[in-house]
Amino acid sequence: IVKKKIIILIHSSFSAILVGLSGSCVLIPCRFSYPENGKTYTEFKGIWFKGNEESTVYHTDASNIIDSFKGRTSLNGDLGKNDCSLKISSLSSSDAGSFIFRTEIKDLANIMEKMMEKTLDILSTICVSSPETPENPNVSVEEEVTSGKPVTATCAVSHSCPSDLPKVTWSHDGKQSSPSQPQNHGQWKLTSYSLTFTPSREDHNKHLSCTAEFKGKTVTDYKTLKVKCKSAIIYYCFSRLLKHYNQAFEL
Known part of the structure; x- marks a missing residue:
């Protein structure tokens, strides 16, 4: 048979x-x-x-x-x-x-x-x-942060290959955590990278950028930091503001 x-x-x-x-x-x-x-x-x-x-x-x-x-x-x-x-x-x-x-x-x-x-x-x-250009990452951070107080920002990166994650870098120094486990996001995987840093008054109005590199292809996203002063240094901040105001007035 x-x-x-x-x-x-x-x-x-x-x-x-x-x-x-x-x-x-x-x-x-x-x-x-x-x-x-x-x-x-x-x-x-x-x-x-x-x-x-x-x-x-x-x-x-x-x-x-x-x-x-x-x-x-x-x-x-x-x-x-x-x-x-x-x-x-x-x-x-x-x-x-x-x-x-x-x-x-x-x-x-x-x-x-x-x-x-x-x-x-x-x-x-x-x-x-197969597109030639990857999607831009997405940076999330509090709309307003406090000088001297640690804050955590996240960068969400879309990709199609969990075994070949992109290289992610931040524009600010801080403690970077391991990427999260890829999550299903439609047909793509979504991986989050986090950065914990302590903003200072010098960071006000500066860009916090996240750059993802895929096989030589680089994409970036950023958020503009809005830094407020802690109550203990309000006077110092106000004094600096007043100084700049007086200088501008003298001009």
Whole structure:
């Protein structure tokens, strides 16, 4: 008796346009299900195609992958746990297009033979576009800070690749914390960086900037600091203000 092998094309977890930054990576989320009928299956073969079934971008047997994707794709999930998510590294604009997943499950043929014989349905495709310029970060800090009192600012950075975080720098000295765990933000991941610093009167009306560097591409955001004096030094601040006023008046 020859056992047939059933080929099933599976839904990705959503059908949408994913955006990955050129030079970075993108993660295509994907989950699948199949009728287990009380049995456990342990042998899975995962295959990802680009555009059609002639261009294999990921295969359990790496020799089947087309040259332009060799060494750049990997399964981010475990097929045995129904996770078929694909990671594509070193993105370029030529990677844009539709991607389709297919799995082959050993011994499932006996159960599915009558139901799926000669059936091949493409349920979902995903397009990946690759912009050349990353999104600007977003700096948050209190609208008004107090001289001599520590304050914490945050810088939220959007990216498509949690394993390849950008390099983030601040324009002000202070204690920087480790980046937060990436949070889902639509199709992008959102990572927050924080800076705790003590403003001084010299910081008034100066920019607090956060710069994110992605593979040589740099983007920046800033907020203008508004620094007020603590009550203990109000007199000093007022004296300086009065001095500047008198100088201006003399002119």
